[in-house]
Amino acid sequence: MSTMAVPDIAVAPVDEGFWTRSRKVGLTLLALGLLSAVLFGALATDQQARFTLSDDAAGTALEINGTIGAILFGIITIAAGAALLAGVPKRWFLPVLGVGLVAFVLSFLCWQVSAAPTGQNFMPLVNIIRGTFILALPLIFGALAGVLCERSGVVNVAIEGQLLMGAFSGALFGSISGSVWVGLVAAAIGGAFISLLLAVFAIRYLVDQVVMGIVLNLLAVGVTGFLYERLMQTDAAKYNSAPRFSNWEIPLLKDIPVLGPALFRGNIFLYLGLLLVLVIHIGLFRTRWGLRTRSVGEHPIAADTLGVKVLRVRYRNVLLAGVVAGIGGASYTLALYSFTKNMIGGKGFIALAALIFGRWNPTGALLAALFFGFADQLATYLGAINSVIPSQFLAMLPYLATILAVAGLVGRVRAPAADGKPYIKG
Amino acid sequence: MTNPNPQSGSPDKEPASEAQAAQNALGNTERAEVATEPDRSVAKPGPEPEPKPSLGRLFLDNLWAANTFTVTLLSLVLAIVVGAVLMIISDPDVLSTYSYITSRPSDAINSSWTLVSEAYANLFKGSIFDPEAFSGWLNGANGWQAVLAPISETLTYAAPLVFTGLSVALAFRGGLFNIGAQGQATIGVIMAALAGFLLPLPPGLHLLVAVLAGALGGAIWGFIPGILKARAGAHEVINTIMLNYVATYFLTWLIVQNGVQDPNRTDAISKAVDSSAQLPRLLGDNLRVHAGILLAVLATWAVAWLLNRSTLGFELRAVGANPDAARTAGISVTRTYILIMVFAGILAGLGGSNMVLGSTASALTPLVVAQIGFDGILVALLGRVKPWGVLLAALLFGALQAGGNRMQSYSGISLELVTVLQALIVIFIAAPALVKAIFQLRAARAARLQTSLAKGW
Numbered sequence: 061m062s063t064m065a066v067p068d069i070a071v072a073p074v075d076e077g078f079w080t081r082s083r084k085v086g087l088t089l090l091a092l093g094l095l096s097a098v099l100f101g102a103l104a105t106d107q108q109a110r111f112t113l114s115d116d117a118a119g120t121a122l123e124i125n126g127t128i129g130a131i132l133f134g135i136i137t138i139a140a141g142a143a144l145l146a147g148v149p150k151r152w153f154l155p156v157l158g159v160g161l162v163a164f165v166l167s168f169l170c171w172q173v174s175a176a177p178t179g180q181n182f183m184p185l186v187n188i189i190r191g192t193f194i195l196a197l198p199l200i201f202g203a204l205a206g207v208l209c210e211r212s213g214v215v216n217v218a219i220e221g222q223l224l225m226g227a228f229s230g231a232l233f234g235s236i237s238g239s240v241w242v243g244l245v246a247a248a249i250g251g252a253f254i255s256l257l258l259a260v261f262a263i264r265y266l267v268d269q270v271v272m273g274i275v276l277n278l279l280a281v282g283v284t285g286f287l288y289e290r291l292m293q294t295d296a297a298k299y300n301s302a303p304r305f306s307n308w309e310i311p312l313l314k315d316i317p318v319l320g321p322a323l324f325r326g327n328i329f330l331y332l333g334l335l336l337v338l339v340i341h342i343g344l345f346r347t348r349w350g351l352r353t354r355s356v357g358e359h360p361i362a363a364d365t366l367g368v369k370v371l372r373v374r375y376r377n378v379l380l381a382g383v384v385a386g387i388g389g390a391s392y393t394l395a396l397y398s399f400t401k402n403m404i405g406g407k408g409f410i411a412l413a414a415l416i417f418g419r420w421n422p423t424g425a426l427l428a429a430l431f432f433g434f435a436d437q438l439a440t441y442l443g444a445i446n447s448v449i450p451s452q453f454l455a456m457l458p459y460l461a462t463i464l465a466v467a468g469l470v471g472r473v474r475a476p477a478a479d480g481k482p483y484i485k486g
Numbered sequence: 487m488t489n490p491n492p493q494s495g496s497p498d499k500e501p502a503s504e505a506q507a508a509q510n511a512l513g514n515t516e517r518a519e520v521a522t523e524p525d526r527s528v529a530k531p532g533p534e535p536e537p538k539p540s541l542g543r544l545f546l547d548n549l550w551a552a553n554t555f556t557v558t559l560l561s562l563v564l565a566i567v568v569g570a571v572l573m574i575i576s577d578p579d580v581l582s583t584y585s586y587i588t589s590r591p592s593d594a595i596n597s598s599w600t601l602v603s604e605a606y607a608n609l610f611k612g613s614i615f616d617p618e619a620f621s622g623w624l625n626g627a628n629g630w631q632a633v634l635a636p637i638s639e640t641l642t643y644a645a646p647l648v649f650t651g652l653s654v655a656l657a658f659r660g661g662l663f664n665i666g667a668q669g670q671a672t673i674g675v676i677m678a679a680l681a682g683f684l685l686p687l688p689p690g691l692h693l694l695v696a697v698l699a700g701a702l703g704g705a706i707w708g709f710i711p712g713i714l715k716a717r718a719g720a721h722e723v724i725n726t727i728m729l730n731y732v733a734t735y736f737l738t739w740l741i742v743q744n745g746v747q748d749p750n751r752t753d754a755i756s757k758a759v760d761s762s763a764q765l766p767r768l769l770g771d772n773l774r775v776h777a778g779i780l781l782a783v784l785a786t787w788a789v790a791w792l793l794n795r796s797t798l799g800f801e802l803r804a805v806g807a808n809p810d811a812a813r814t815a816g817i818s819v820t821r822t823y824i825l826i827m828v829f830a831g832i833l834a835g836l837g838g839s840n841m842v843l844g845s846t847a848s849a850l851t852p853l854v855v856a857q858i859g860f861d862g863i864l865v866a867l868l869g870r871v872k873p874w875g876v877l878l879a880a881l882l883f884g885a886l887q888a889g890g891n892r893m894q895s896y897s898g899i900s901l902e903l904v905t906v907l908q909a910l911i912v913i914f915i916a917a918p919a920l921v922k923a924i925f926q927l928r929a930a931r932a933a934r935l936q937t938s939l940a941k942g943w
Contacts, residue, residue: 261916261917261920265919267917268916270723271867271916276913279913285902286900452735452736453735456735456736459728459732460732466720467725468720
């Protein structure tokens with residue numbers, strides 16, 4: 061993980077003795093299961109917890125008695141924990157862990173939905189899934205930008221700035237030209253501009269990359285905020301009324317129950333984001349470009365010896381990252397809202413968290429982003445049903461999860477070996 | 487440790503400096519040491535066979551060499567120029583004069599000059615000295631307070647930045663990058679405010695307890711990434727970023743709880759800190775400057791002493807310079823990492839208490855901490871991670887903030903320009919090679935322009 065790990069203390073004795081990582085996780089899961097079965101079971105009411113397959117309370121629904129559901133899913137979590145504790149083959153570890161965690165969440169939901177005020181004992185799944193993806197969208201783009209950058213060995217803390225600049229220039233040039241496509245291109249260029257600064261200063265001038273990222277975020281906040289006040293606030297009709305992409309319905313897919321209305325009647329950014337995950341994943345692990353990128357990120361000297369142009373690969377990847385993040389920023393201003401000051405509001409840092417939580421892997425980052433998006437959407441939902449769980453604590457979840465991941469409690473994460481180290485051709 | 491760049495005074499060609507910078511970047515371990523003892527290497531005349539040049543000659547040579555002072559000054563100039571360009575291109579009226587610049591260039595130049603010079607004049611008047619207030623005082627039109635008001639504002643804004651800047655700088659010297667000053671200050675502000683309105687204590691003691699509570703809050707929030715770093719090798723940059731947000735959400739949650747929220751208000755604001763727990767104002771009630779700035783100077787001195795004179799400071803610098811060597815020498819690296827983060831947390835926590843016990847605010851709101859943690863990073867870099875340098879950098883940033891307020895209300899230039907200026911200054915400072923190239927500076931005698939000390943993930 062860290063280039064500065066402290067070897068004089070045992071780094072969590074992972075594979076030693078009885079307490080393997082799998083068993084520790086199992087024990088934690090067991091405790092979570094007990095908690096949910098006992099506590100959630102006791103707090104849940106006898107109301108039916110309805111999970112409707114639509115936008116609202118109507119239509120078919122999956123129903124379960126609140127108390128029974130909370131206890132039942134708690135027991136499933138306990139079983140999963142017990143299985144891990146007893147020892148399962150290694151390839152079963154992730155599926156079993158997944159089942160345990162999902163059951164835990166379901167137990168929690170049974171309690172919350174059944175304890176909601178009468179008449180609101182339902183959870184509209186279409187709504188939740190759609191909201192999850194919408195909230196995860198900037199995270200997906202941002203995390204992909206991080207993957208592109210960091211896999212080639214440049215730390216990207218400037219995701220926030222790239223998203224913000226993309227959102228801003230998308231709104232500005234989209235409004236001036238009146239065309240969404242011009243806006244989209246401008247957004248990509250805006251994100252790439254921040255990337256260019258990052259690349260030049262990190263690669264050419266060898267400035268510390270974390271420092272540069274932090275400063276670029278502030279620069280982006282300052283420049284967009286300044287121009288927003290000077291241009292957009294004074295003449296919103298001219299500078300801040302960008303046209304928006306309309307929703308595209310995908311034939312056939314849109315008719316799938318639940319997923320169809322939730323995912324396949326969305327806007328271009330959703331499809332683009334999911335497509336990019338696929339493209340970058342395949343590109344990274346199946347193409348020559350990906351091999352070079354990874355080799356430059358892991359061992360630039362070896363890559364250089366083999367004739368890979370290390371700096372060129374890094375420049376290209378950092379710029380590509382800016383393009384991706386810029387488009388991610390446009391998913392706000394060219395689809396949902398008009399531009400406001402500092403509108404990204406920390407999403408770039410959650411994207412960074414998703415990148416780390418997803419272990420610098422496009423698919424992992426997608427899953428992490430969806431998990432964080434779900435936590436976000438859940439906070440909104442729980443707020444609407446007057447839950448006792450404060451929304452702020454759910455909002456903390458992504459950050460706490462990342463800390464646990466980095467500390468090696470949920471499985472070790474490891475950055476590309478040369479991440480953050482400038483390369484000087486020797 | 488010897489100077490890692492033996493050829494540092496050698497020909498001032500571009501490639502030489504590149505190699506130099508490269509060496510600095512590679513020799514992470516040595517960089518901290520370079521930052522530690524630059525003054526000695528300059529003060530030491532060294533065995534020079536040639537006759538010593540005259541003082542005036544030396545001065546002129548150094549004036550246009552890429553030394554710390556020149557680069558800092560030129561970075562400021564560059565930032566101001568970019569700021570001016572931003573002002574011009576964002577003003578439609580001025581911009582329209584550029585459409586006929588070939589036929590009547592005077593229009594464009596005049597209107598640009600008026601816009602920019604007025605804005606920067608207001609920046610100066612709001613932060614340092616306002617001639618009108620001075621003449622008003624001489625004529626008896628206003629009191630002496632009006633003359634000191636700009637300075638008072640500057641010091642008020644600078645005080646918390648000194649603390650957070652020191653927090654980041656101290657961690658830097660120990661080889662850690664504390665991005666968590668924001669979160670530590672947030673927990674600090676919470677603890678200080680809670681102590682400020684929940685504890686019924688006599689004046690004096692109450693203030694002391696509130697300030698210490700802030701420090702304790704910061705210490706706790708610094709301890710977490712410290713122990714995670716030391717025990718699990720978890721990178722402090724990631725953890726401190728995450729903890730910043732955890733702290734922010736905790737603050738927004740806490741404000742609206744019973745017993746904390748102001749009972750007369752429905753919006754998110756806490757009760758006000760008792761007057762017995764507020765830092766006394768230094769120049770009467772009309773001026774906002776408070777004792778926080780004195781504490782800040784004291785803290786600067788304390789950190790300077792800690793770094794340069796104490797055993798802990800030596801261990802800290804040793805660990806920052808080369809953890810492996812430090813461990814071989816018998817220094818407990820884990821203990822030092824934890825202590826560094828705790829001390830950094832204490833400093834940031836004190837910065838937080840400044841925000842709620844001083845004159846900036848007296849109650850918790852979601853934005854009570856402002857940006858002091860993130861600004862602290864810039865301040866630390868600008869101050870070259872040296873305690874007294876941090877103090878000066880904080881004063882500059884405080885002045886920009888104070889002047890920015892006046893610029894906003896008098897010239898209608900958004901306060902965001904100050905953020906831009908601050909970021910630009912630090913960007914240029916962080917890349918001395920760029921400044922050097924732009925101004926064609928001579929190579930410096932001592933290669934000590936690299937400020938960044940952190941390592942990758």
